[in-house]
Amino acid sequence: MPMRKTILVACGTAVATSTVVAKSIEEILRDRGMDVITRQCKASEVPSMITGVDLVVTTTPLPGNLGVPVIQTLAFLTGIGKEAVIEQIIQALKL
């Protein structure tokens, strides 16, 4: 079995939004037979959490040049463009 990829999910305060987004990503990918690890943090914590992360998904702006792909999206809250974002995630992780 290949090593599981890790997605870091960021939002403003890491109180609720990042958890909802992380759960949503996990469920959708699991339904498609893809297993990923998610971690959550505040946007301001991303640079210190980036080690071992394959992809960052964020609902708020992040500092540039993190060295890993970043997807900024509200799709997991609003539903708009969700399918396209899932495809982006799958491609970015080469799943």
Added chain:
Amino acid sequence: MNILDFLVPGSVALHFTATDSKEVITHLGKLLLDAGYVRETFVEAALDRESRLPTGLPLSGEVNAAIPHTEVEHVLKPGLAMATLSKPVTFQNMVSPGEAVPCRLVFVMALDQPKAQIEMLQEIAVILQNPAIIKRLMAAGDFEDIRAAFSNGHS
């Protein structure tokens, strides 16, 4: 789990008229304060957070929404306040704060533990993705209409 499990009946403002987002957040925050869900510091903290980390969400239908909230230390127990606005007020877009989002639906979340009451936001996300429920919320004249709109959306 249903959004009605979190919604505080006394913290719902229907067809509320406000000039800006600050007024909406202040009003809903005070309703949560009066109902005993948040501390005195909540309104100011929510306003401050909204100015730094805005929560406007453009939706697929005519109505856009915002979900102001703040750090857990300002909250006594989990609850949800809600307003429908007679005319839109401007919130900034969560993912691109330079962009103005005219919003007519506002949910203020009082969350007392990080990552704990995520069902509240999950249920809000379900609502936000359902234009039929939003239409019913916007037309609601009293809490019974709100209850019916939320009950109908769930099987």
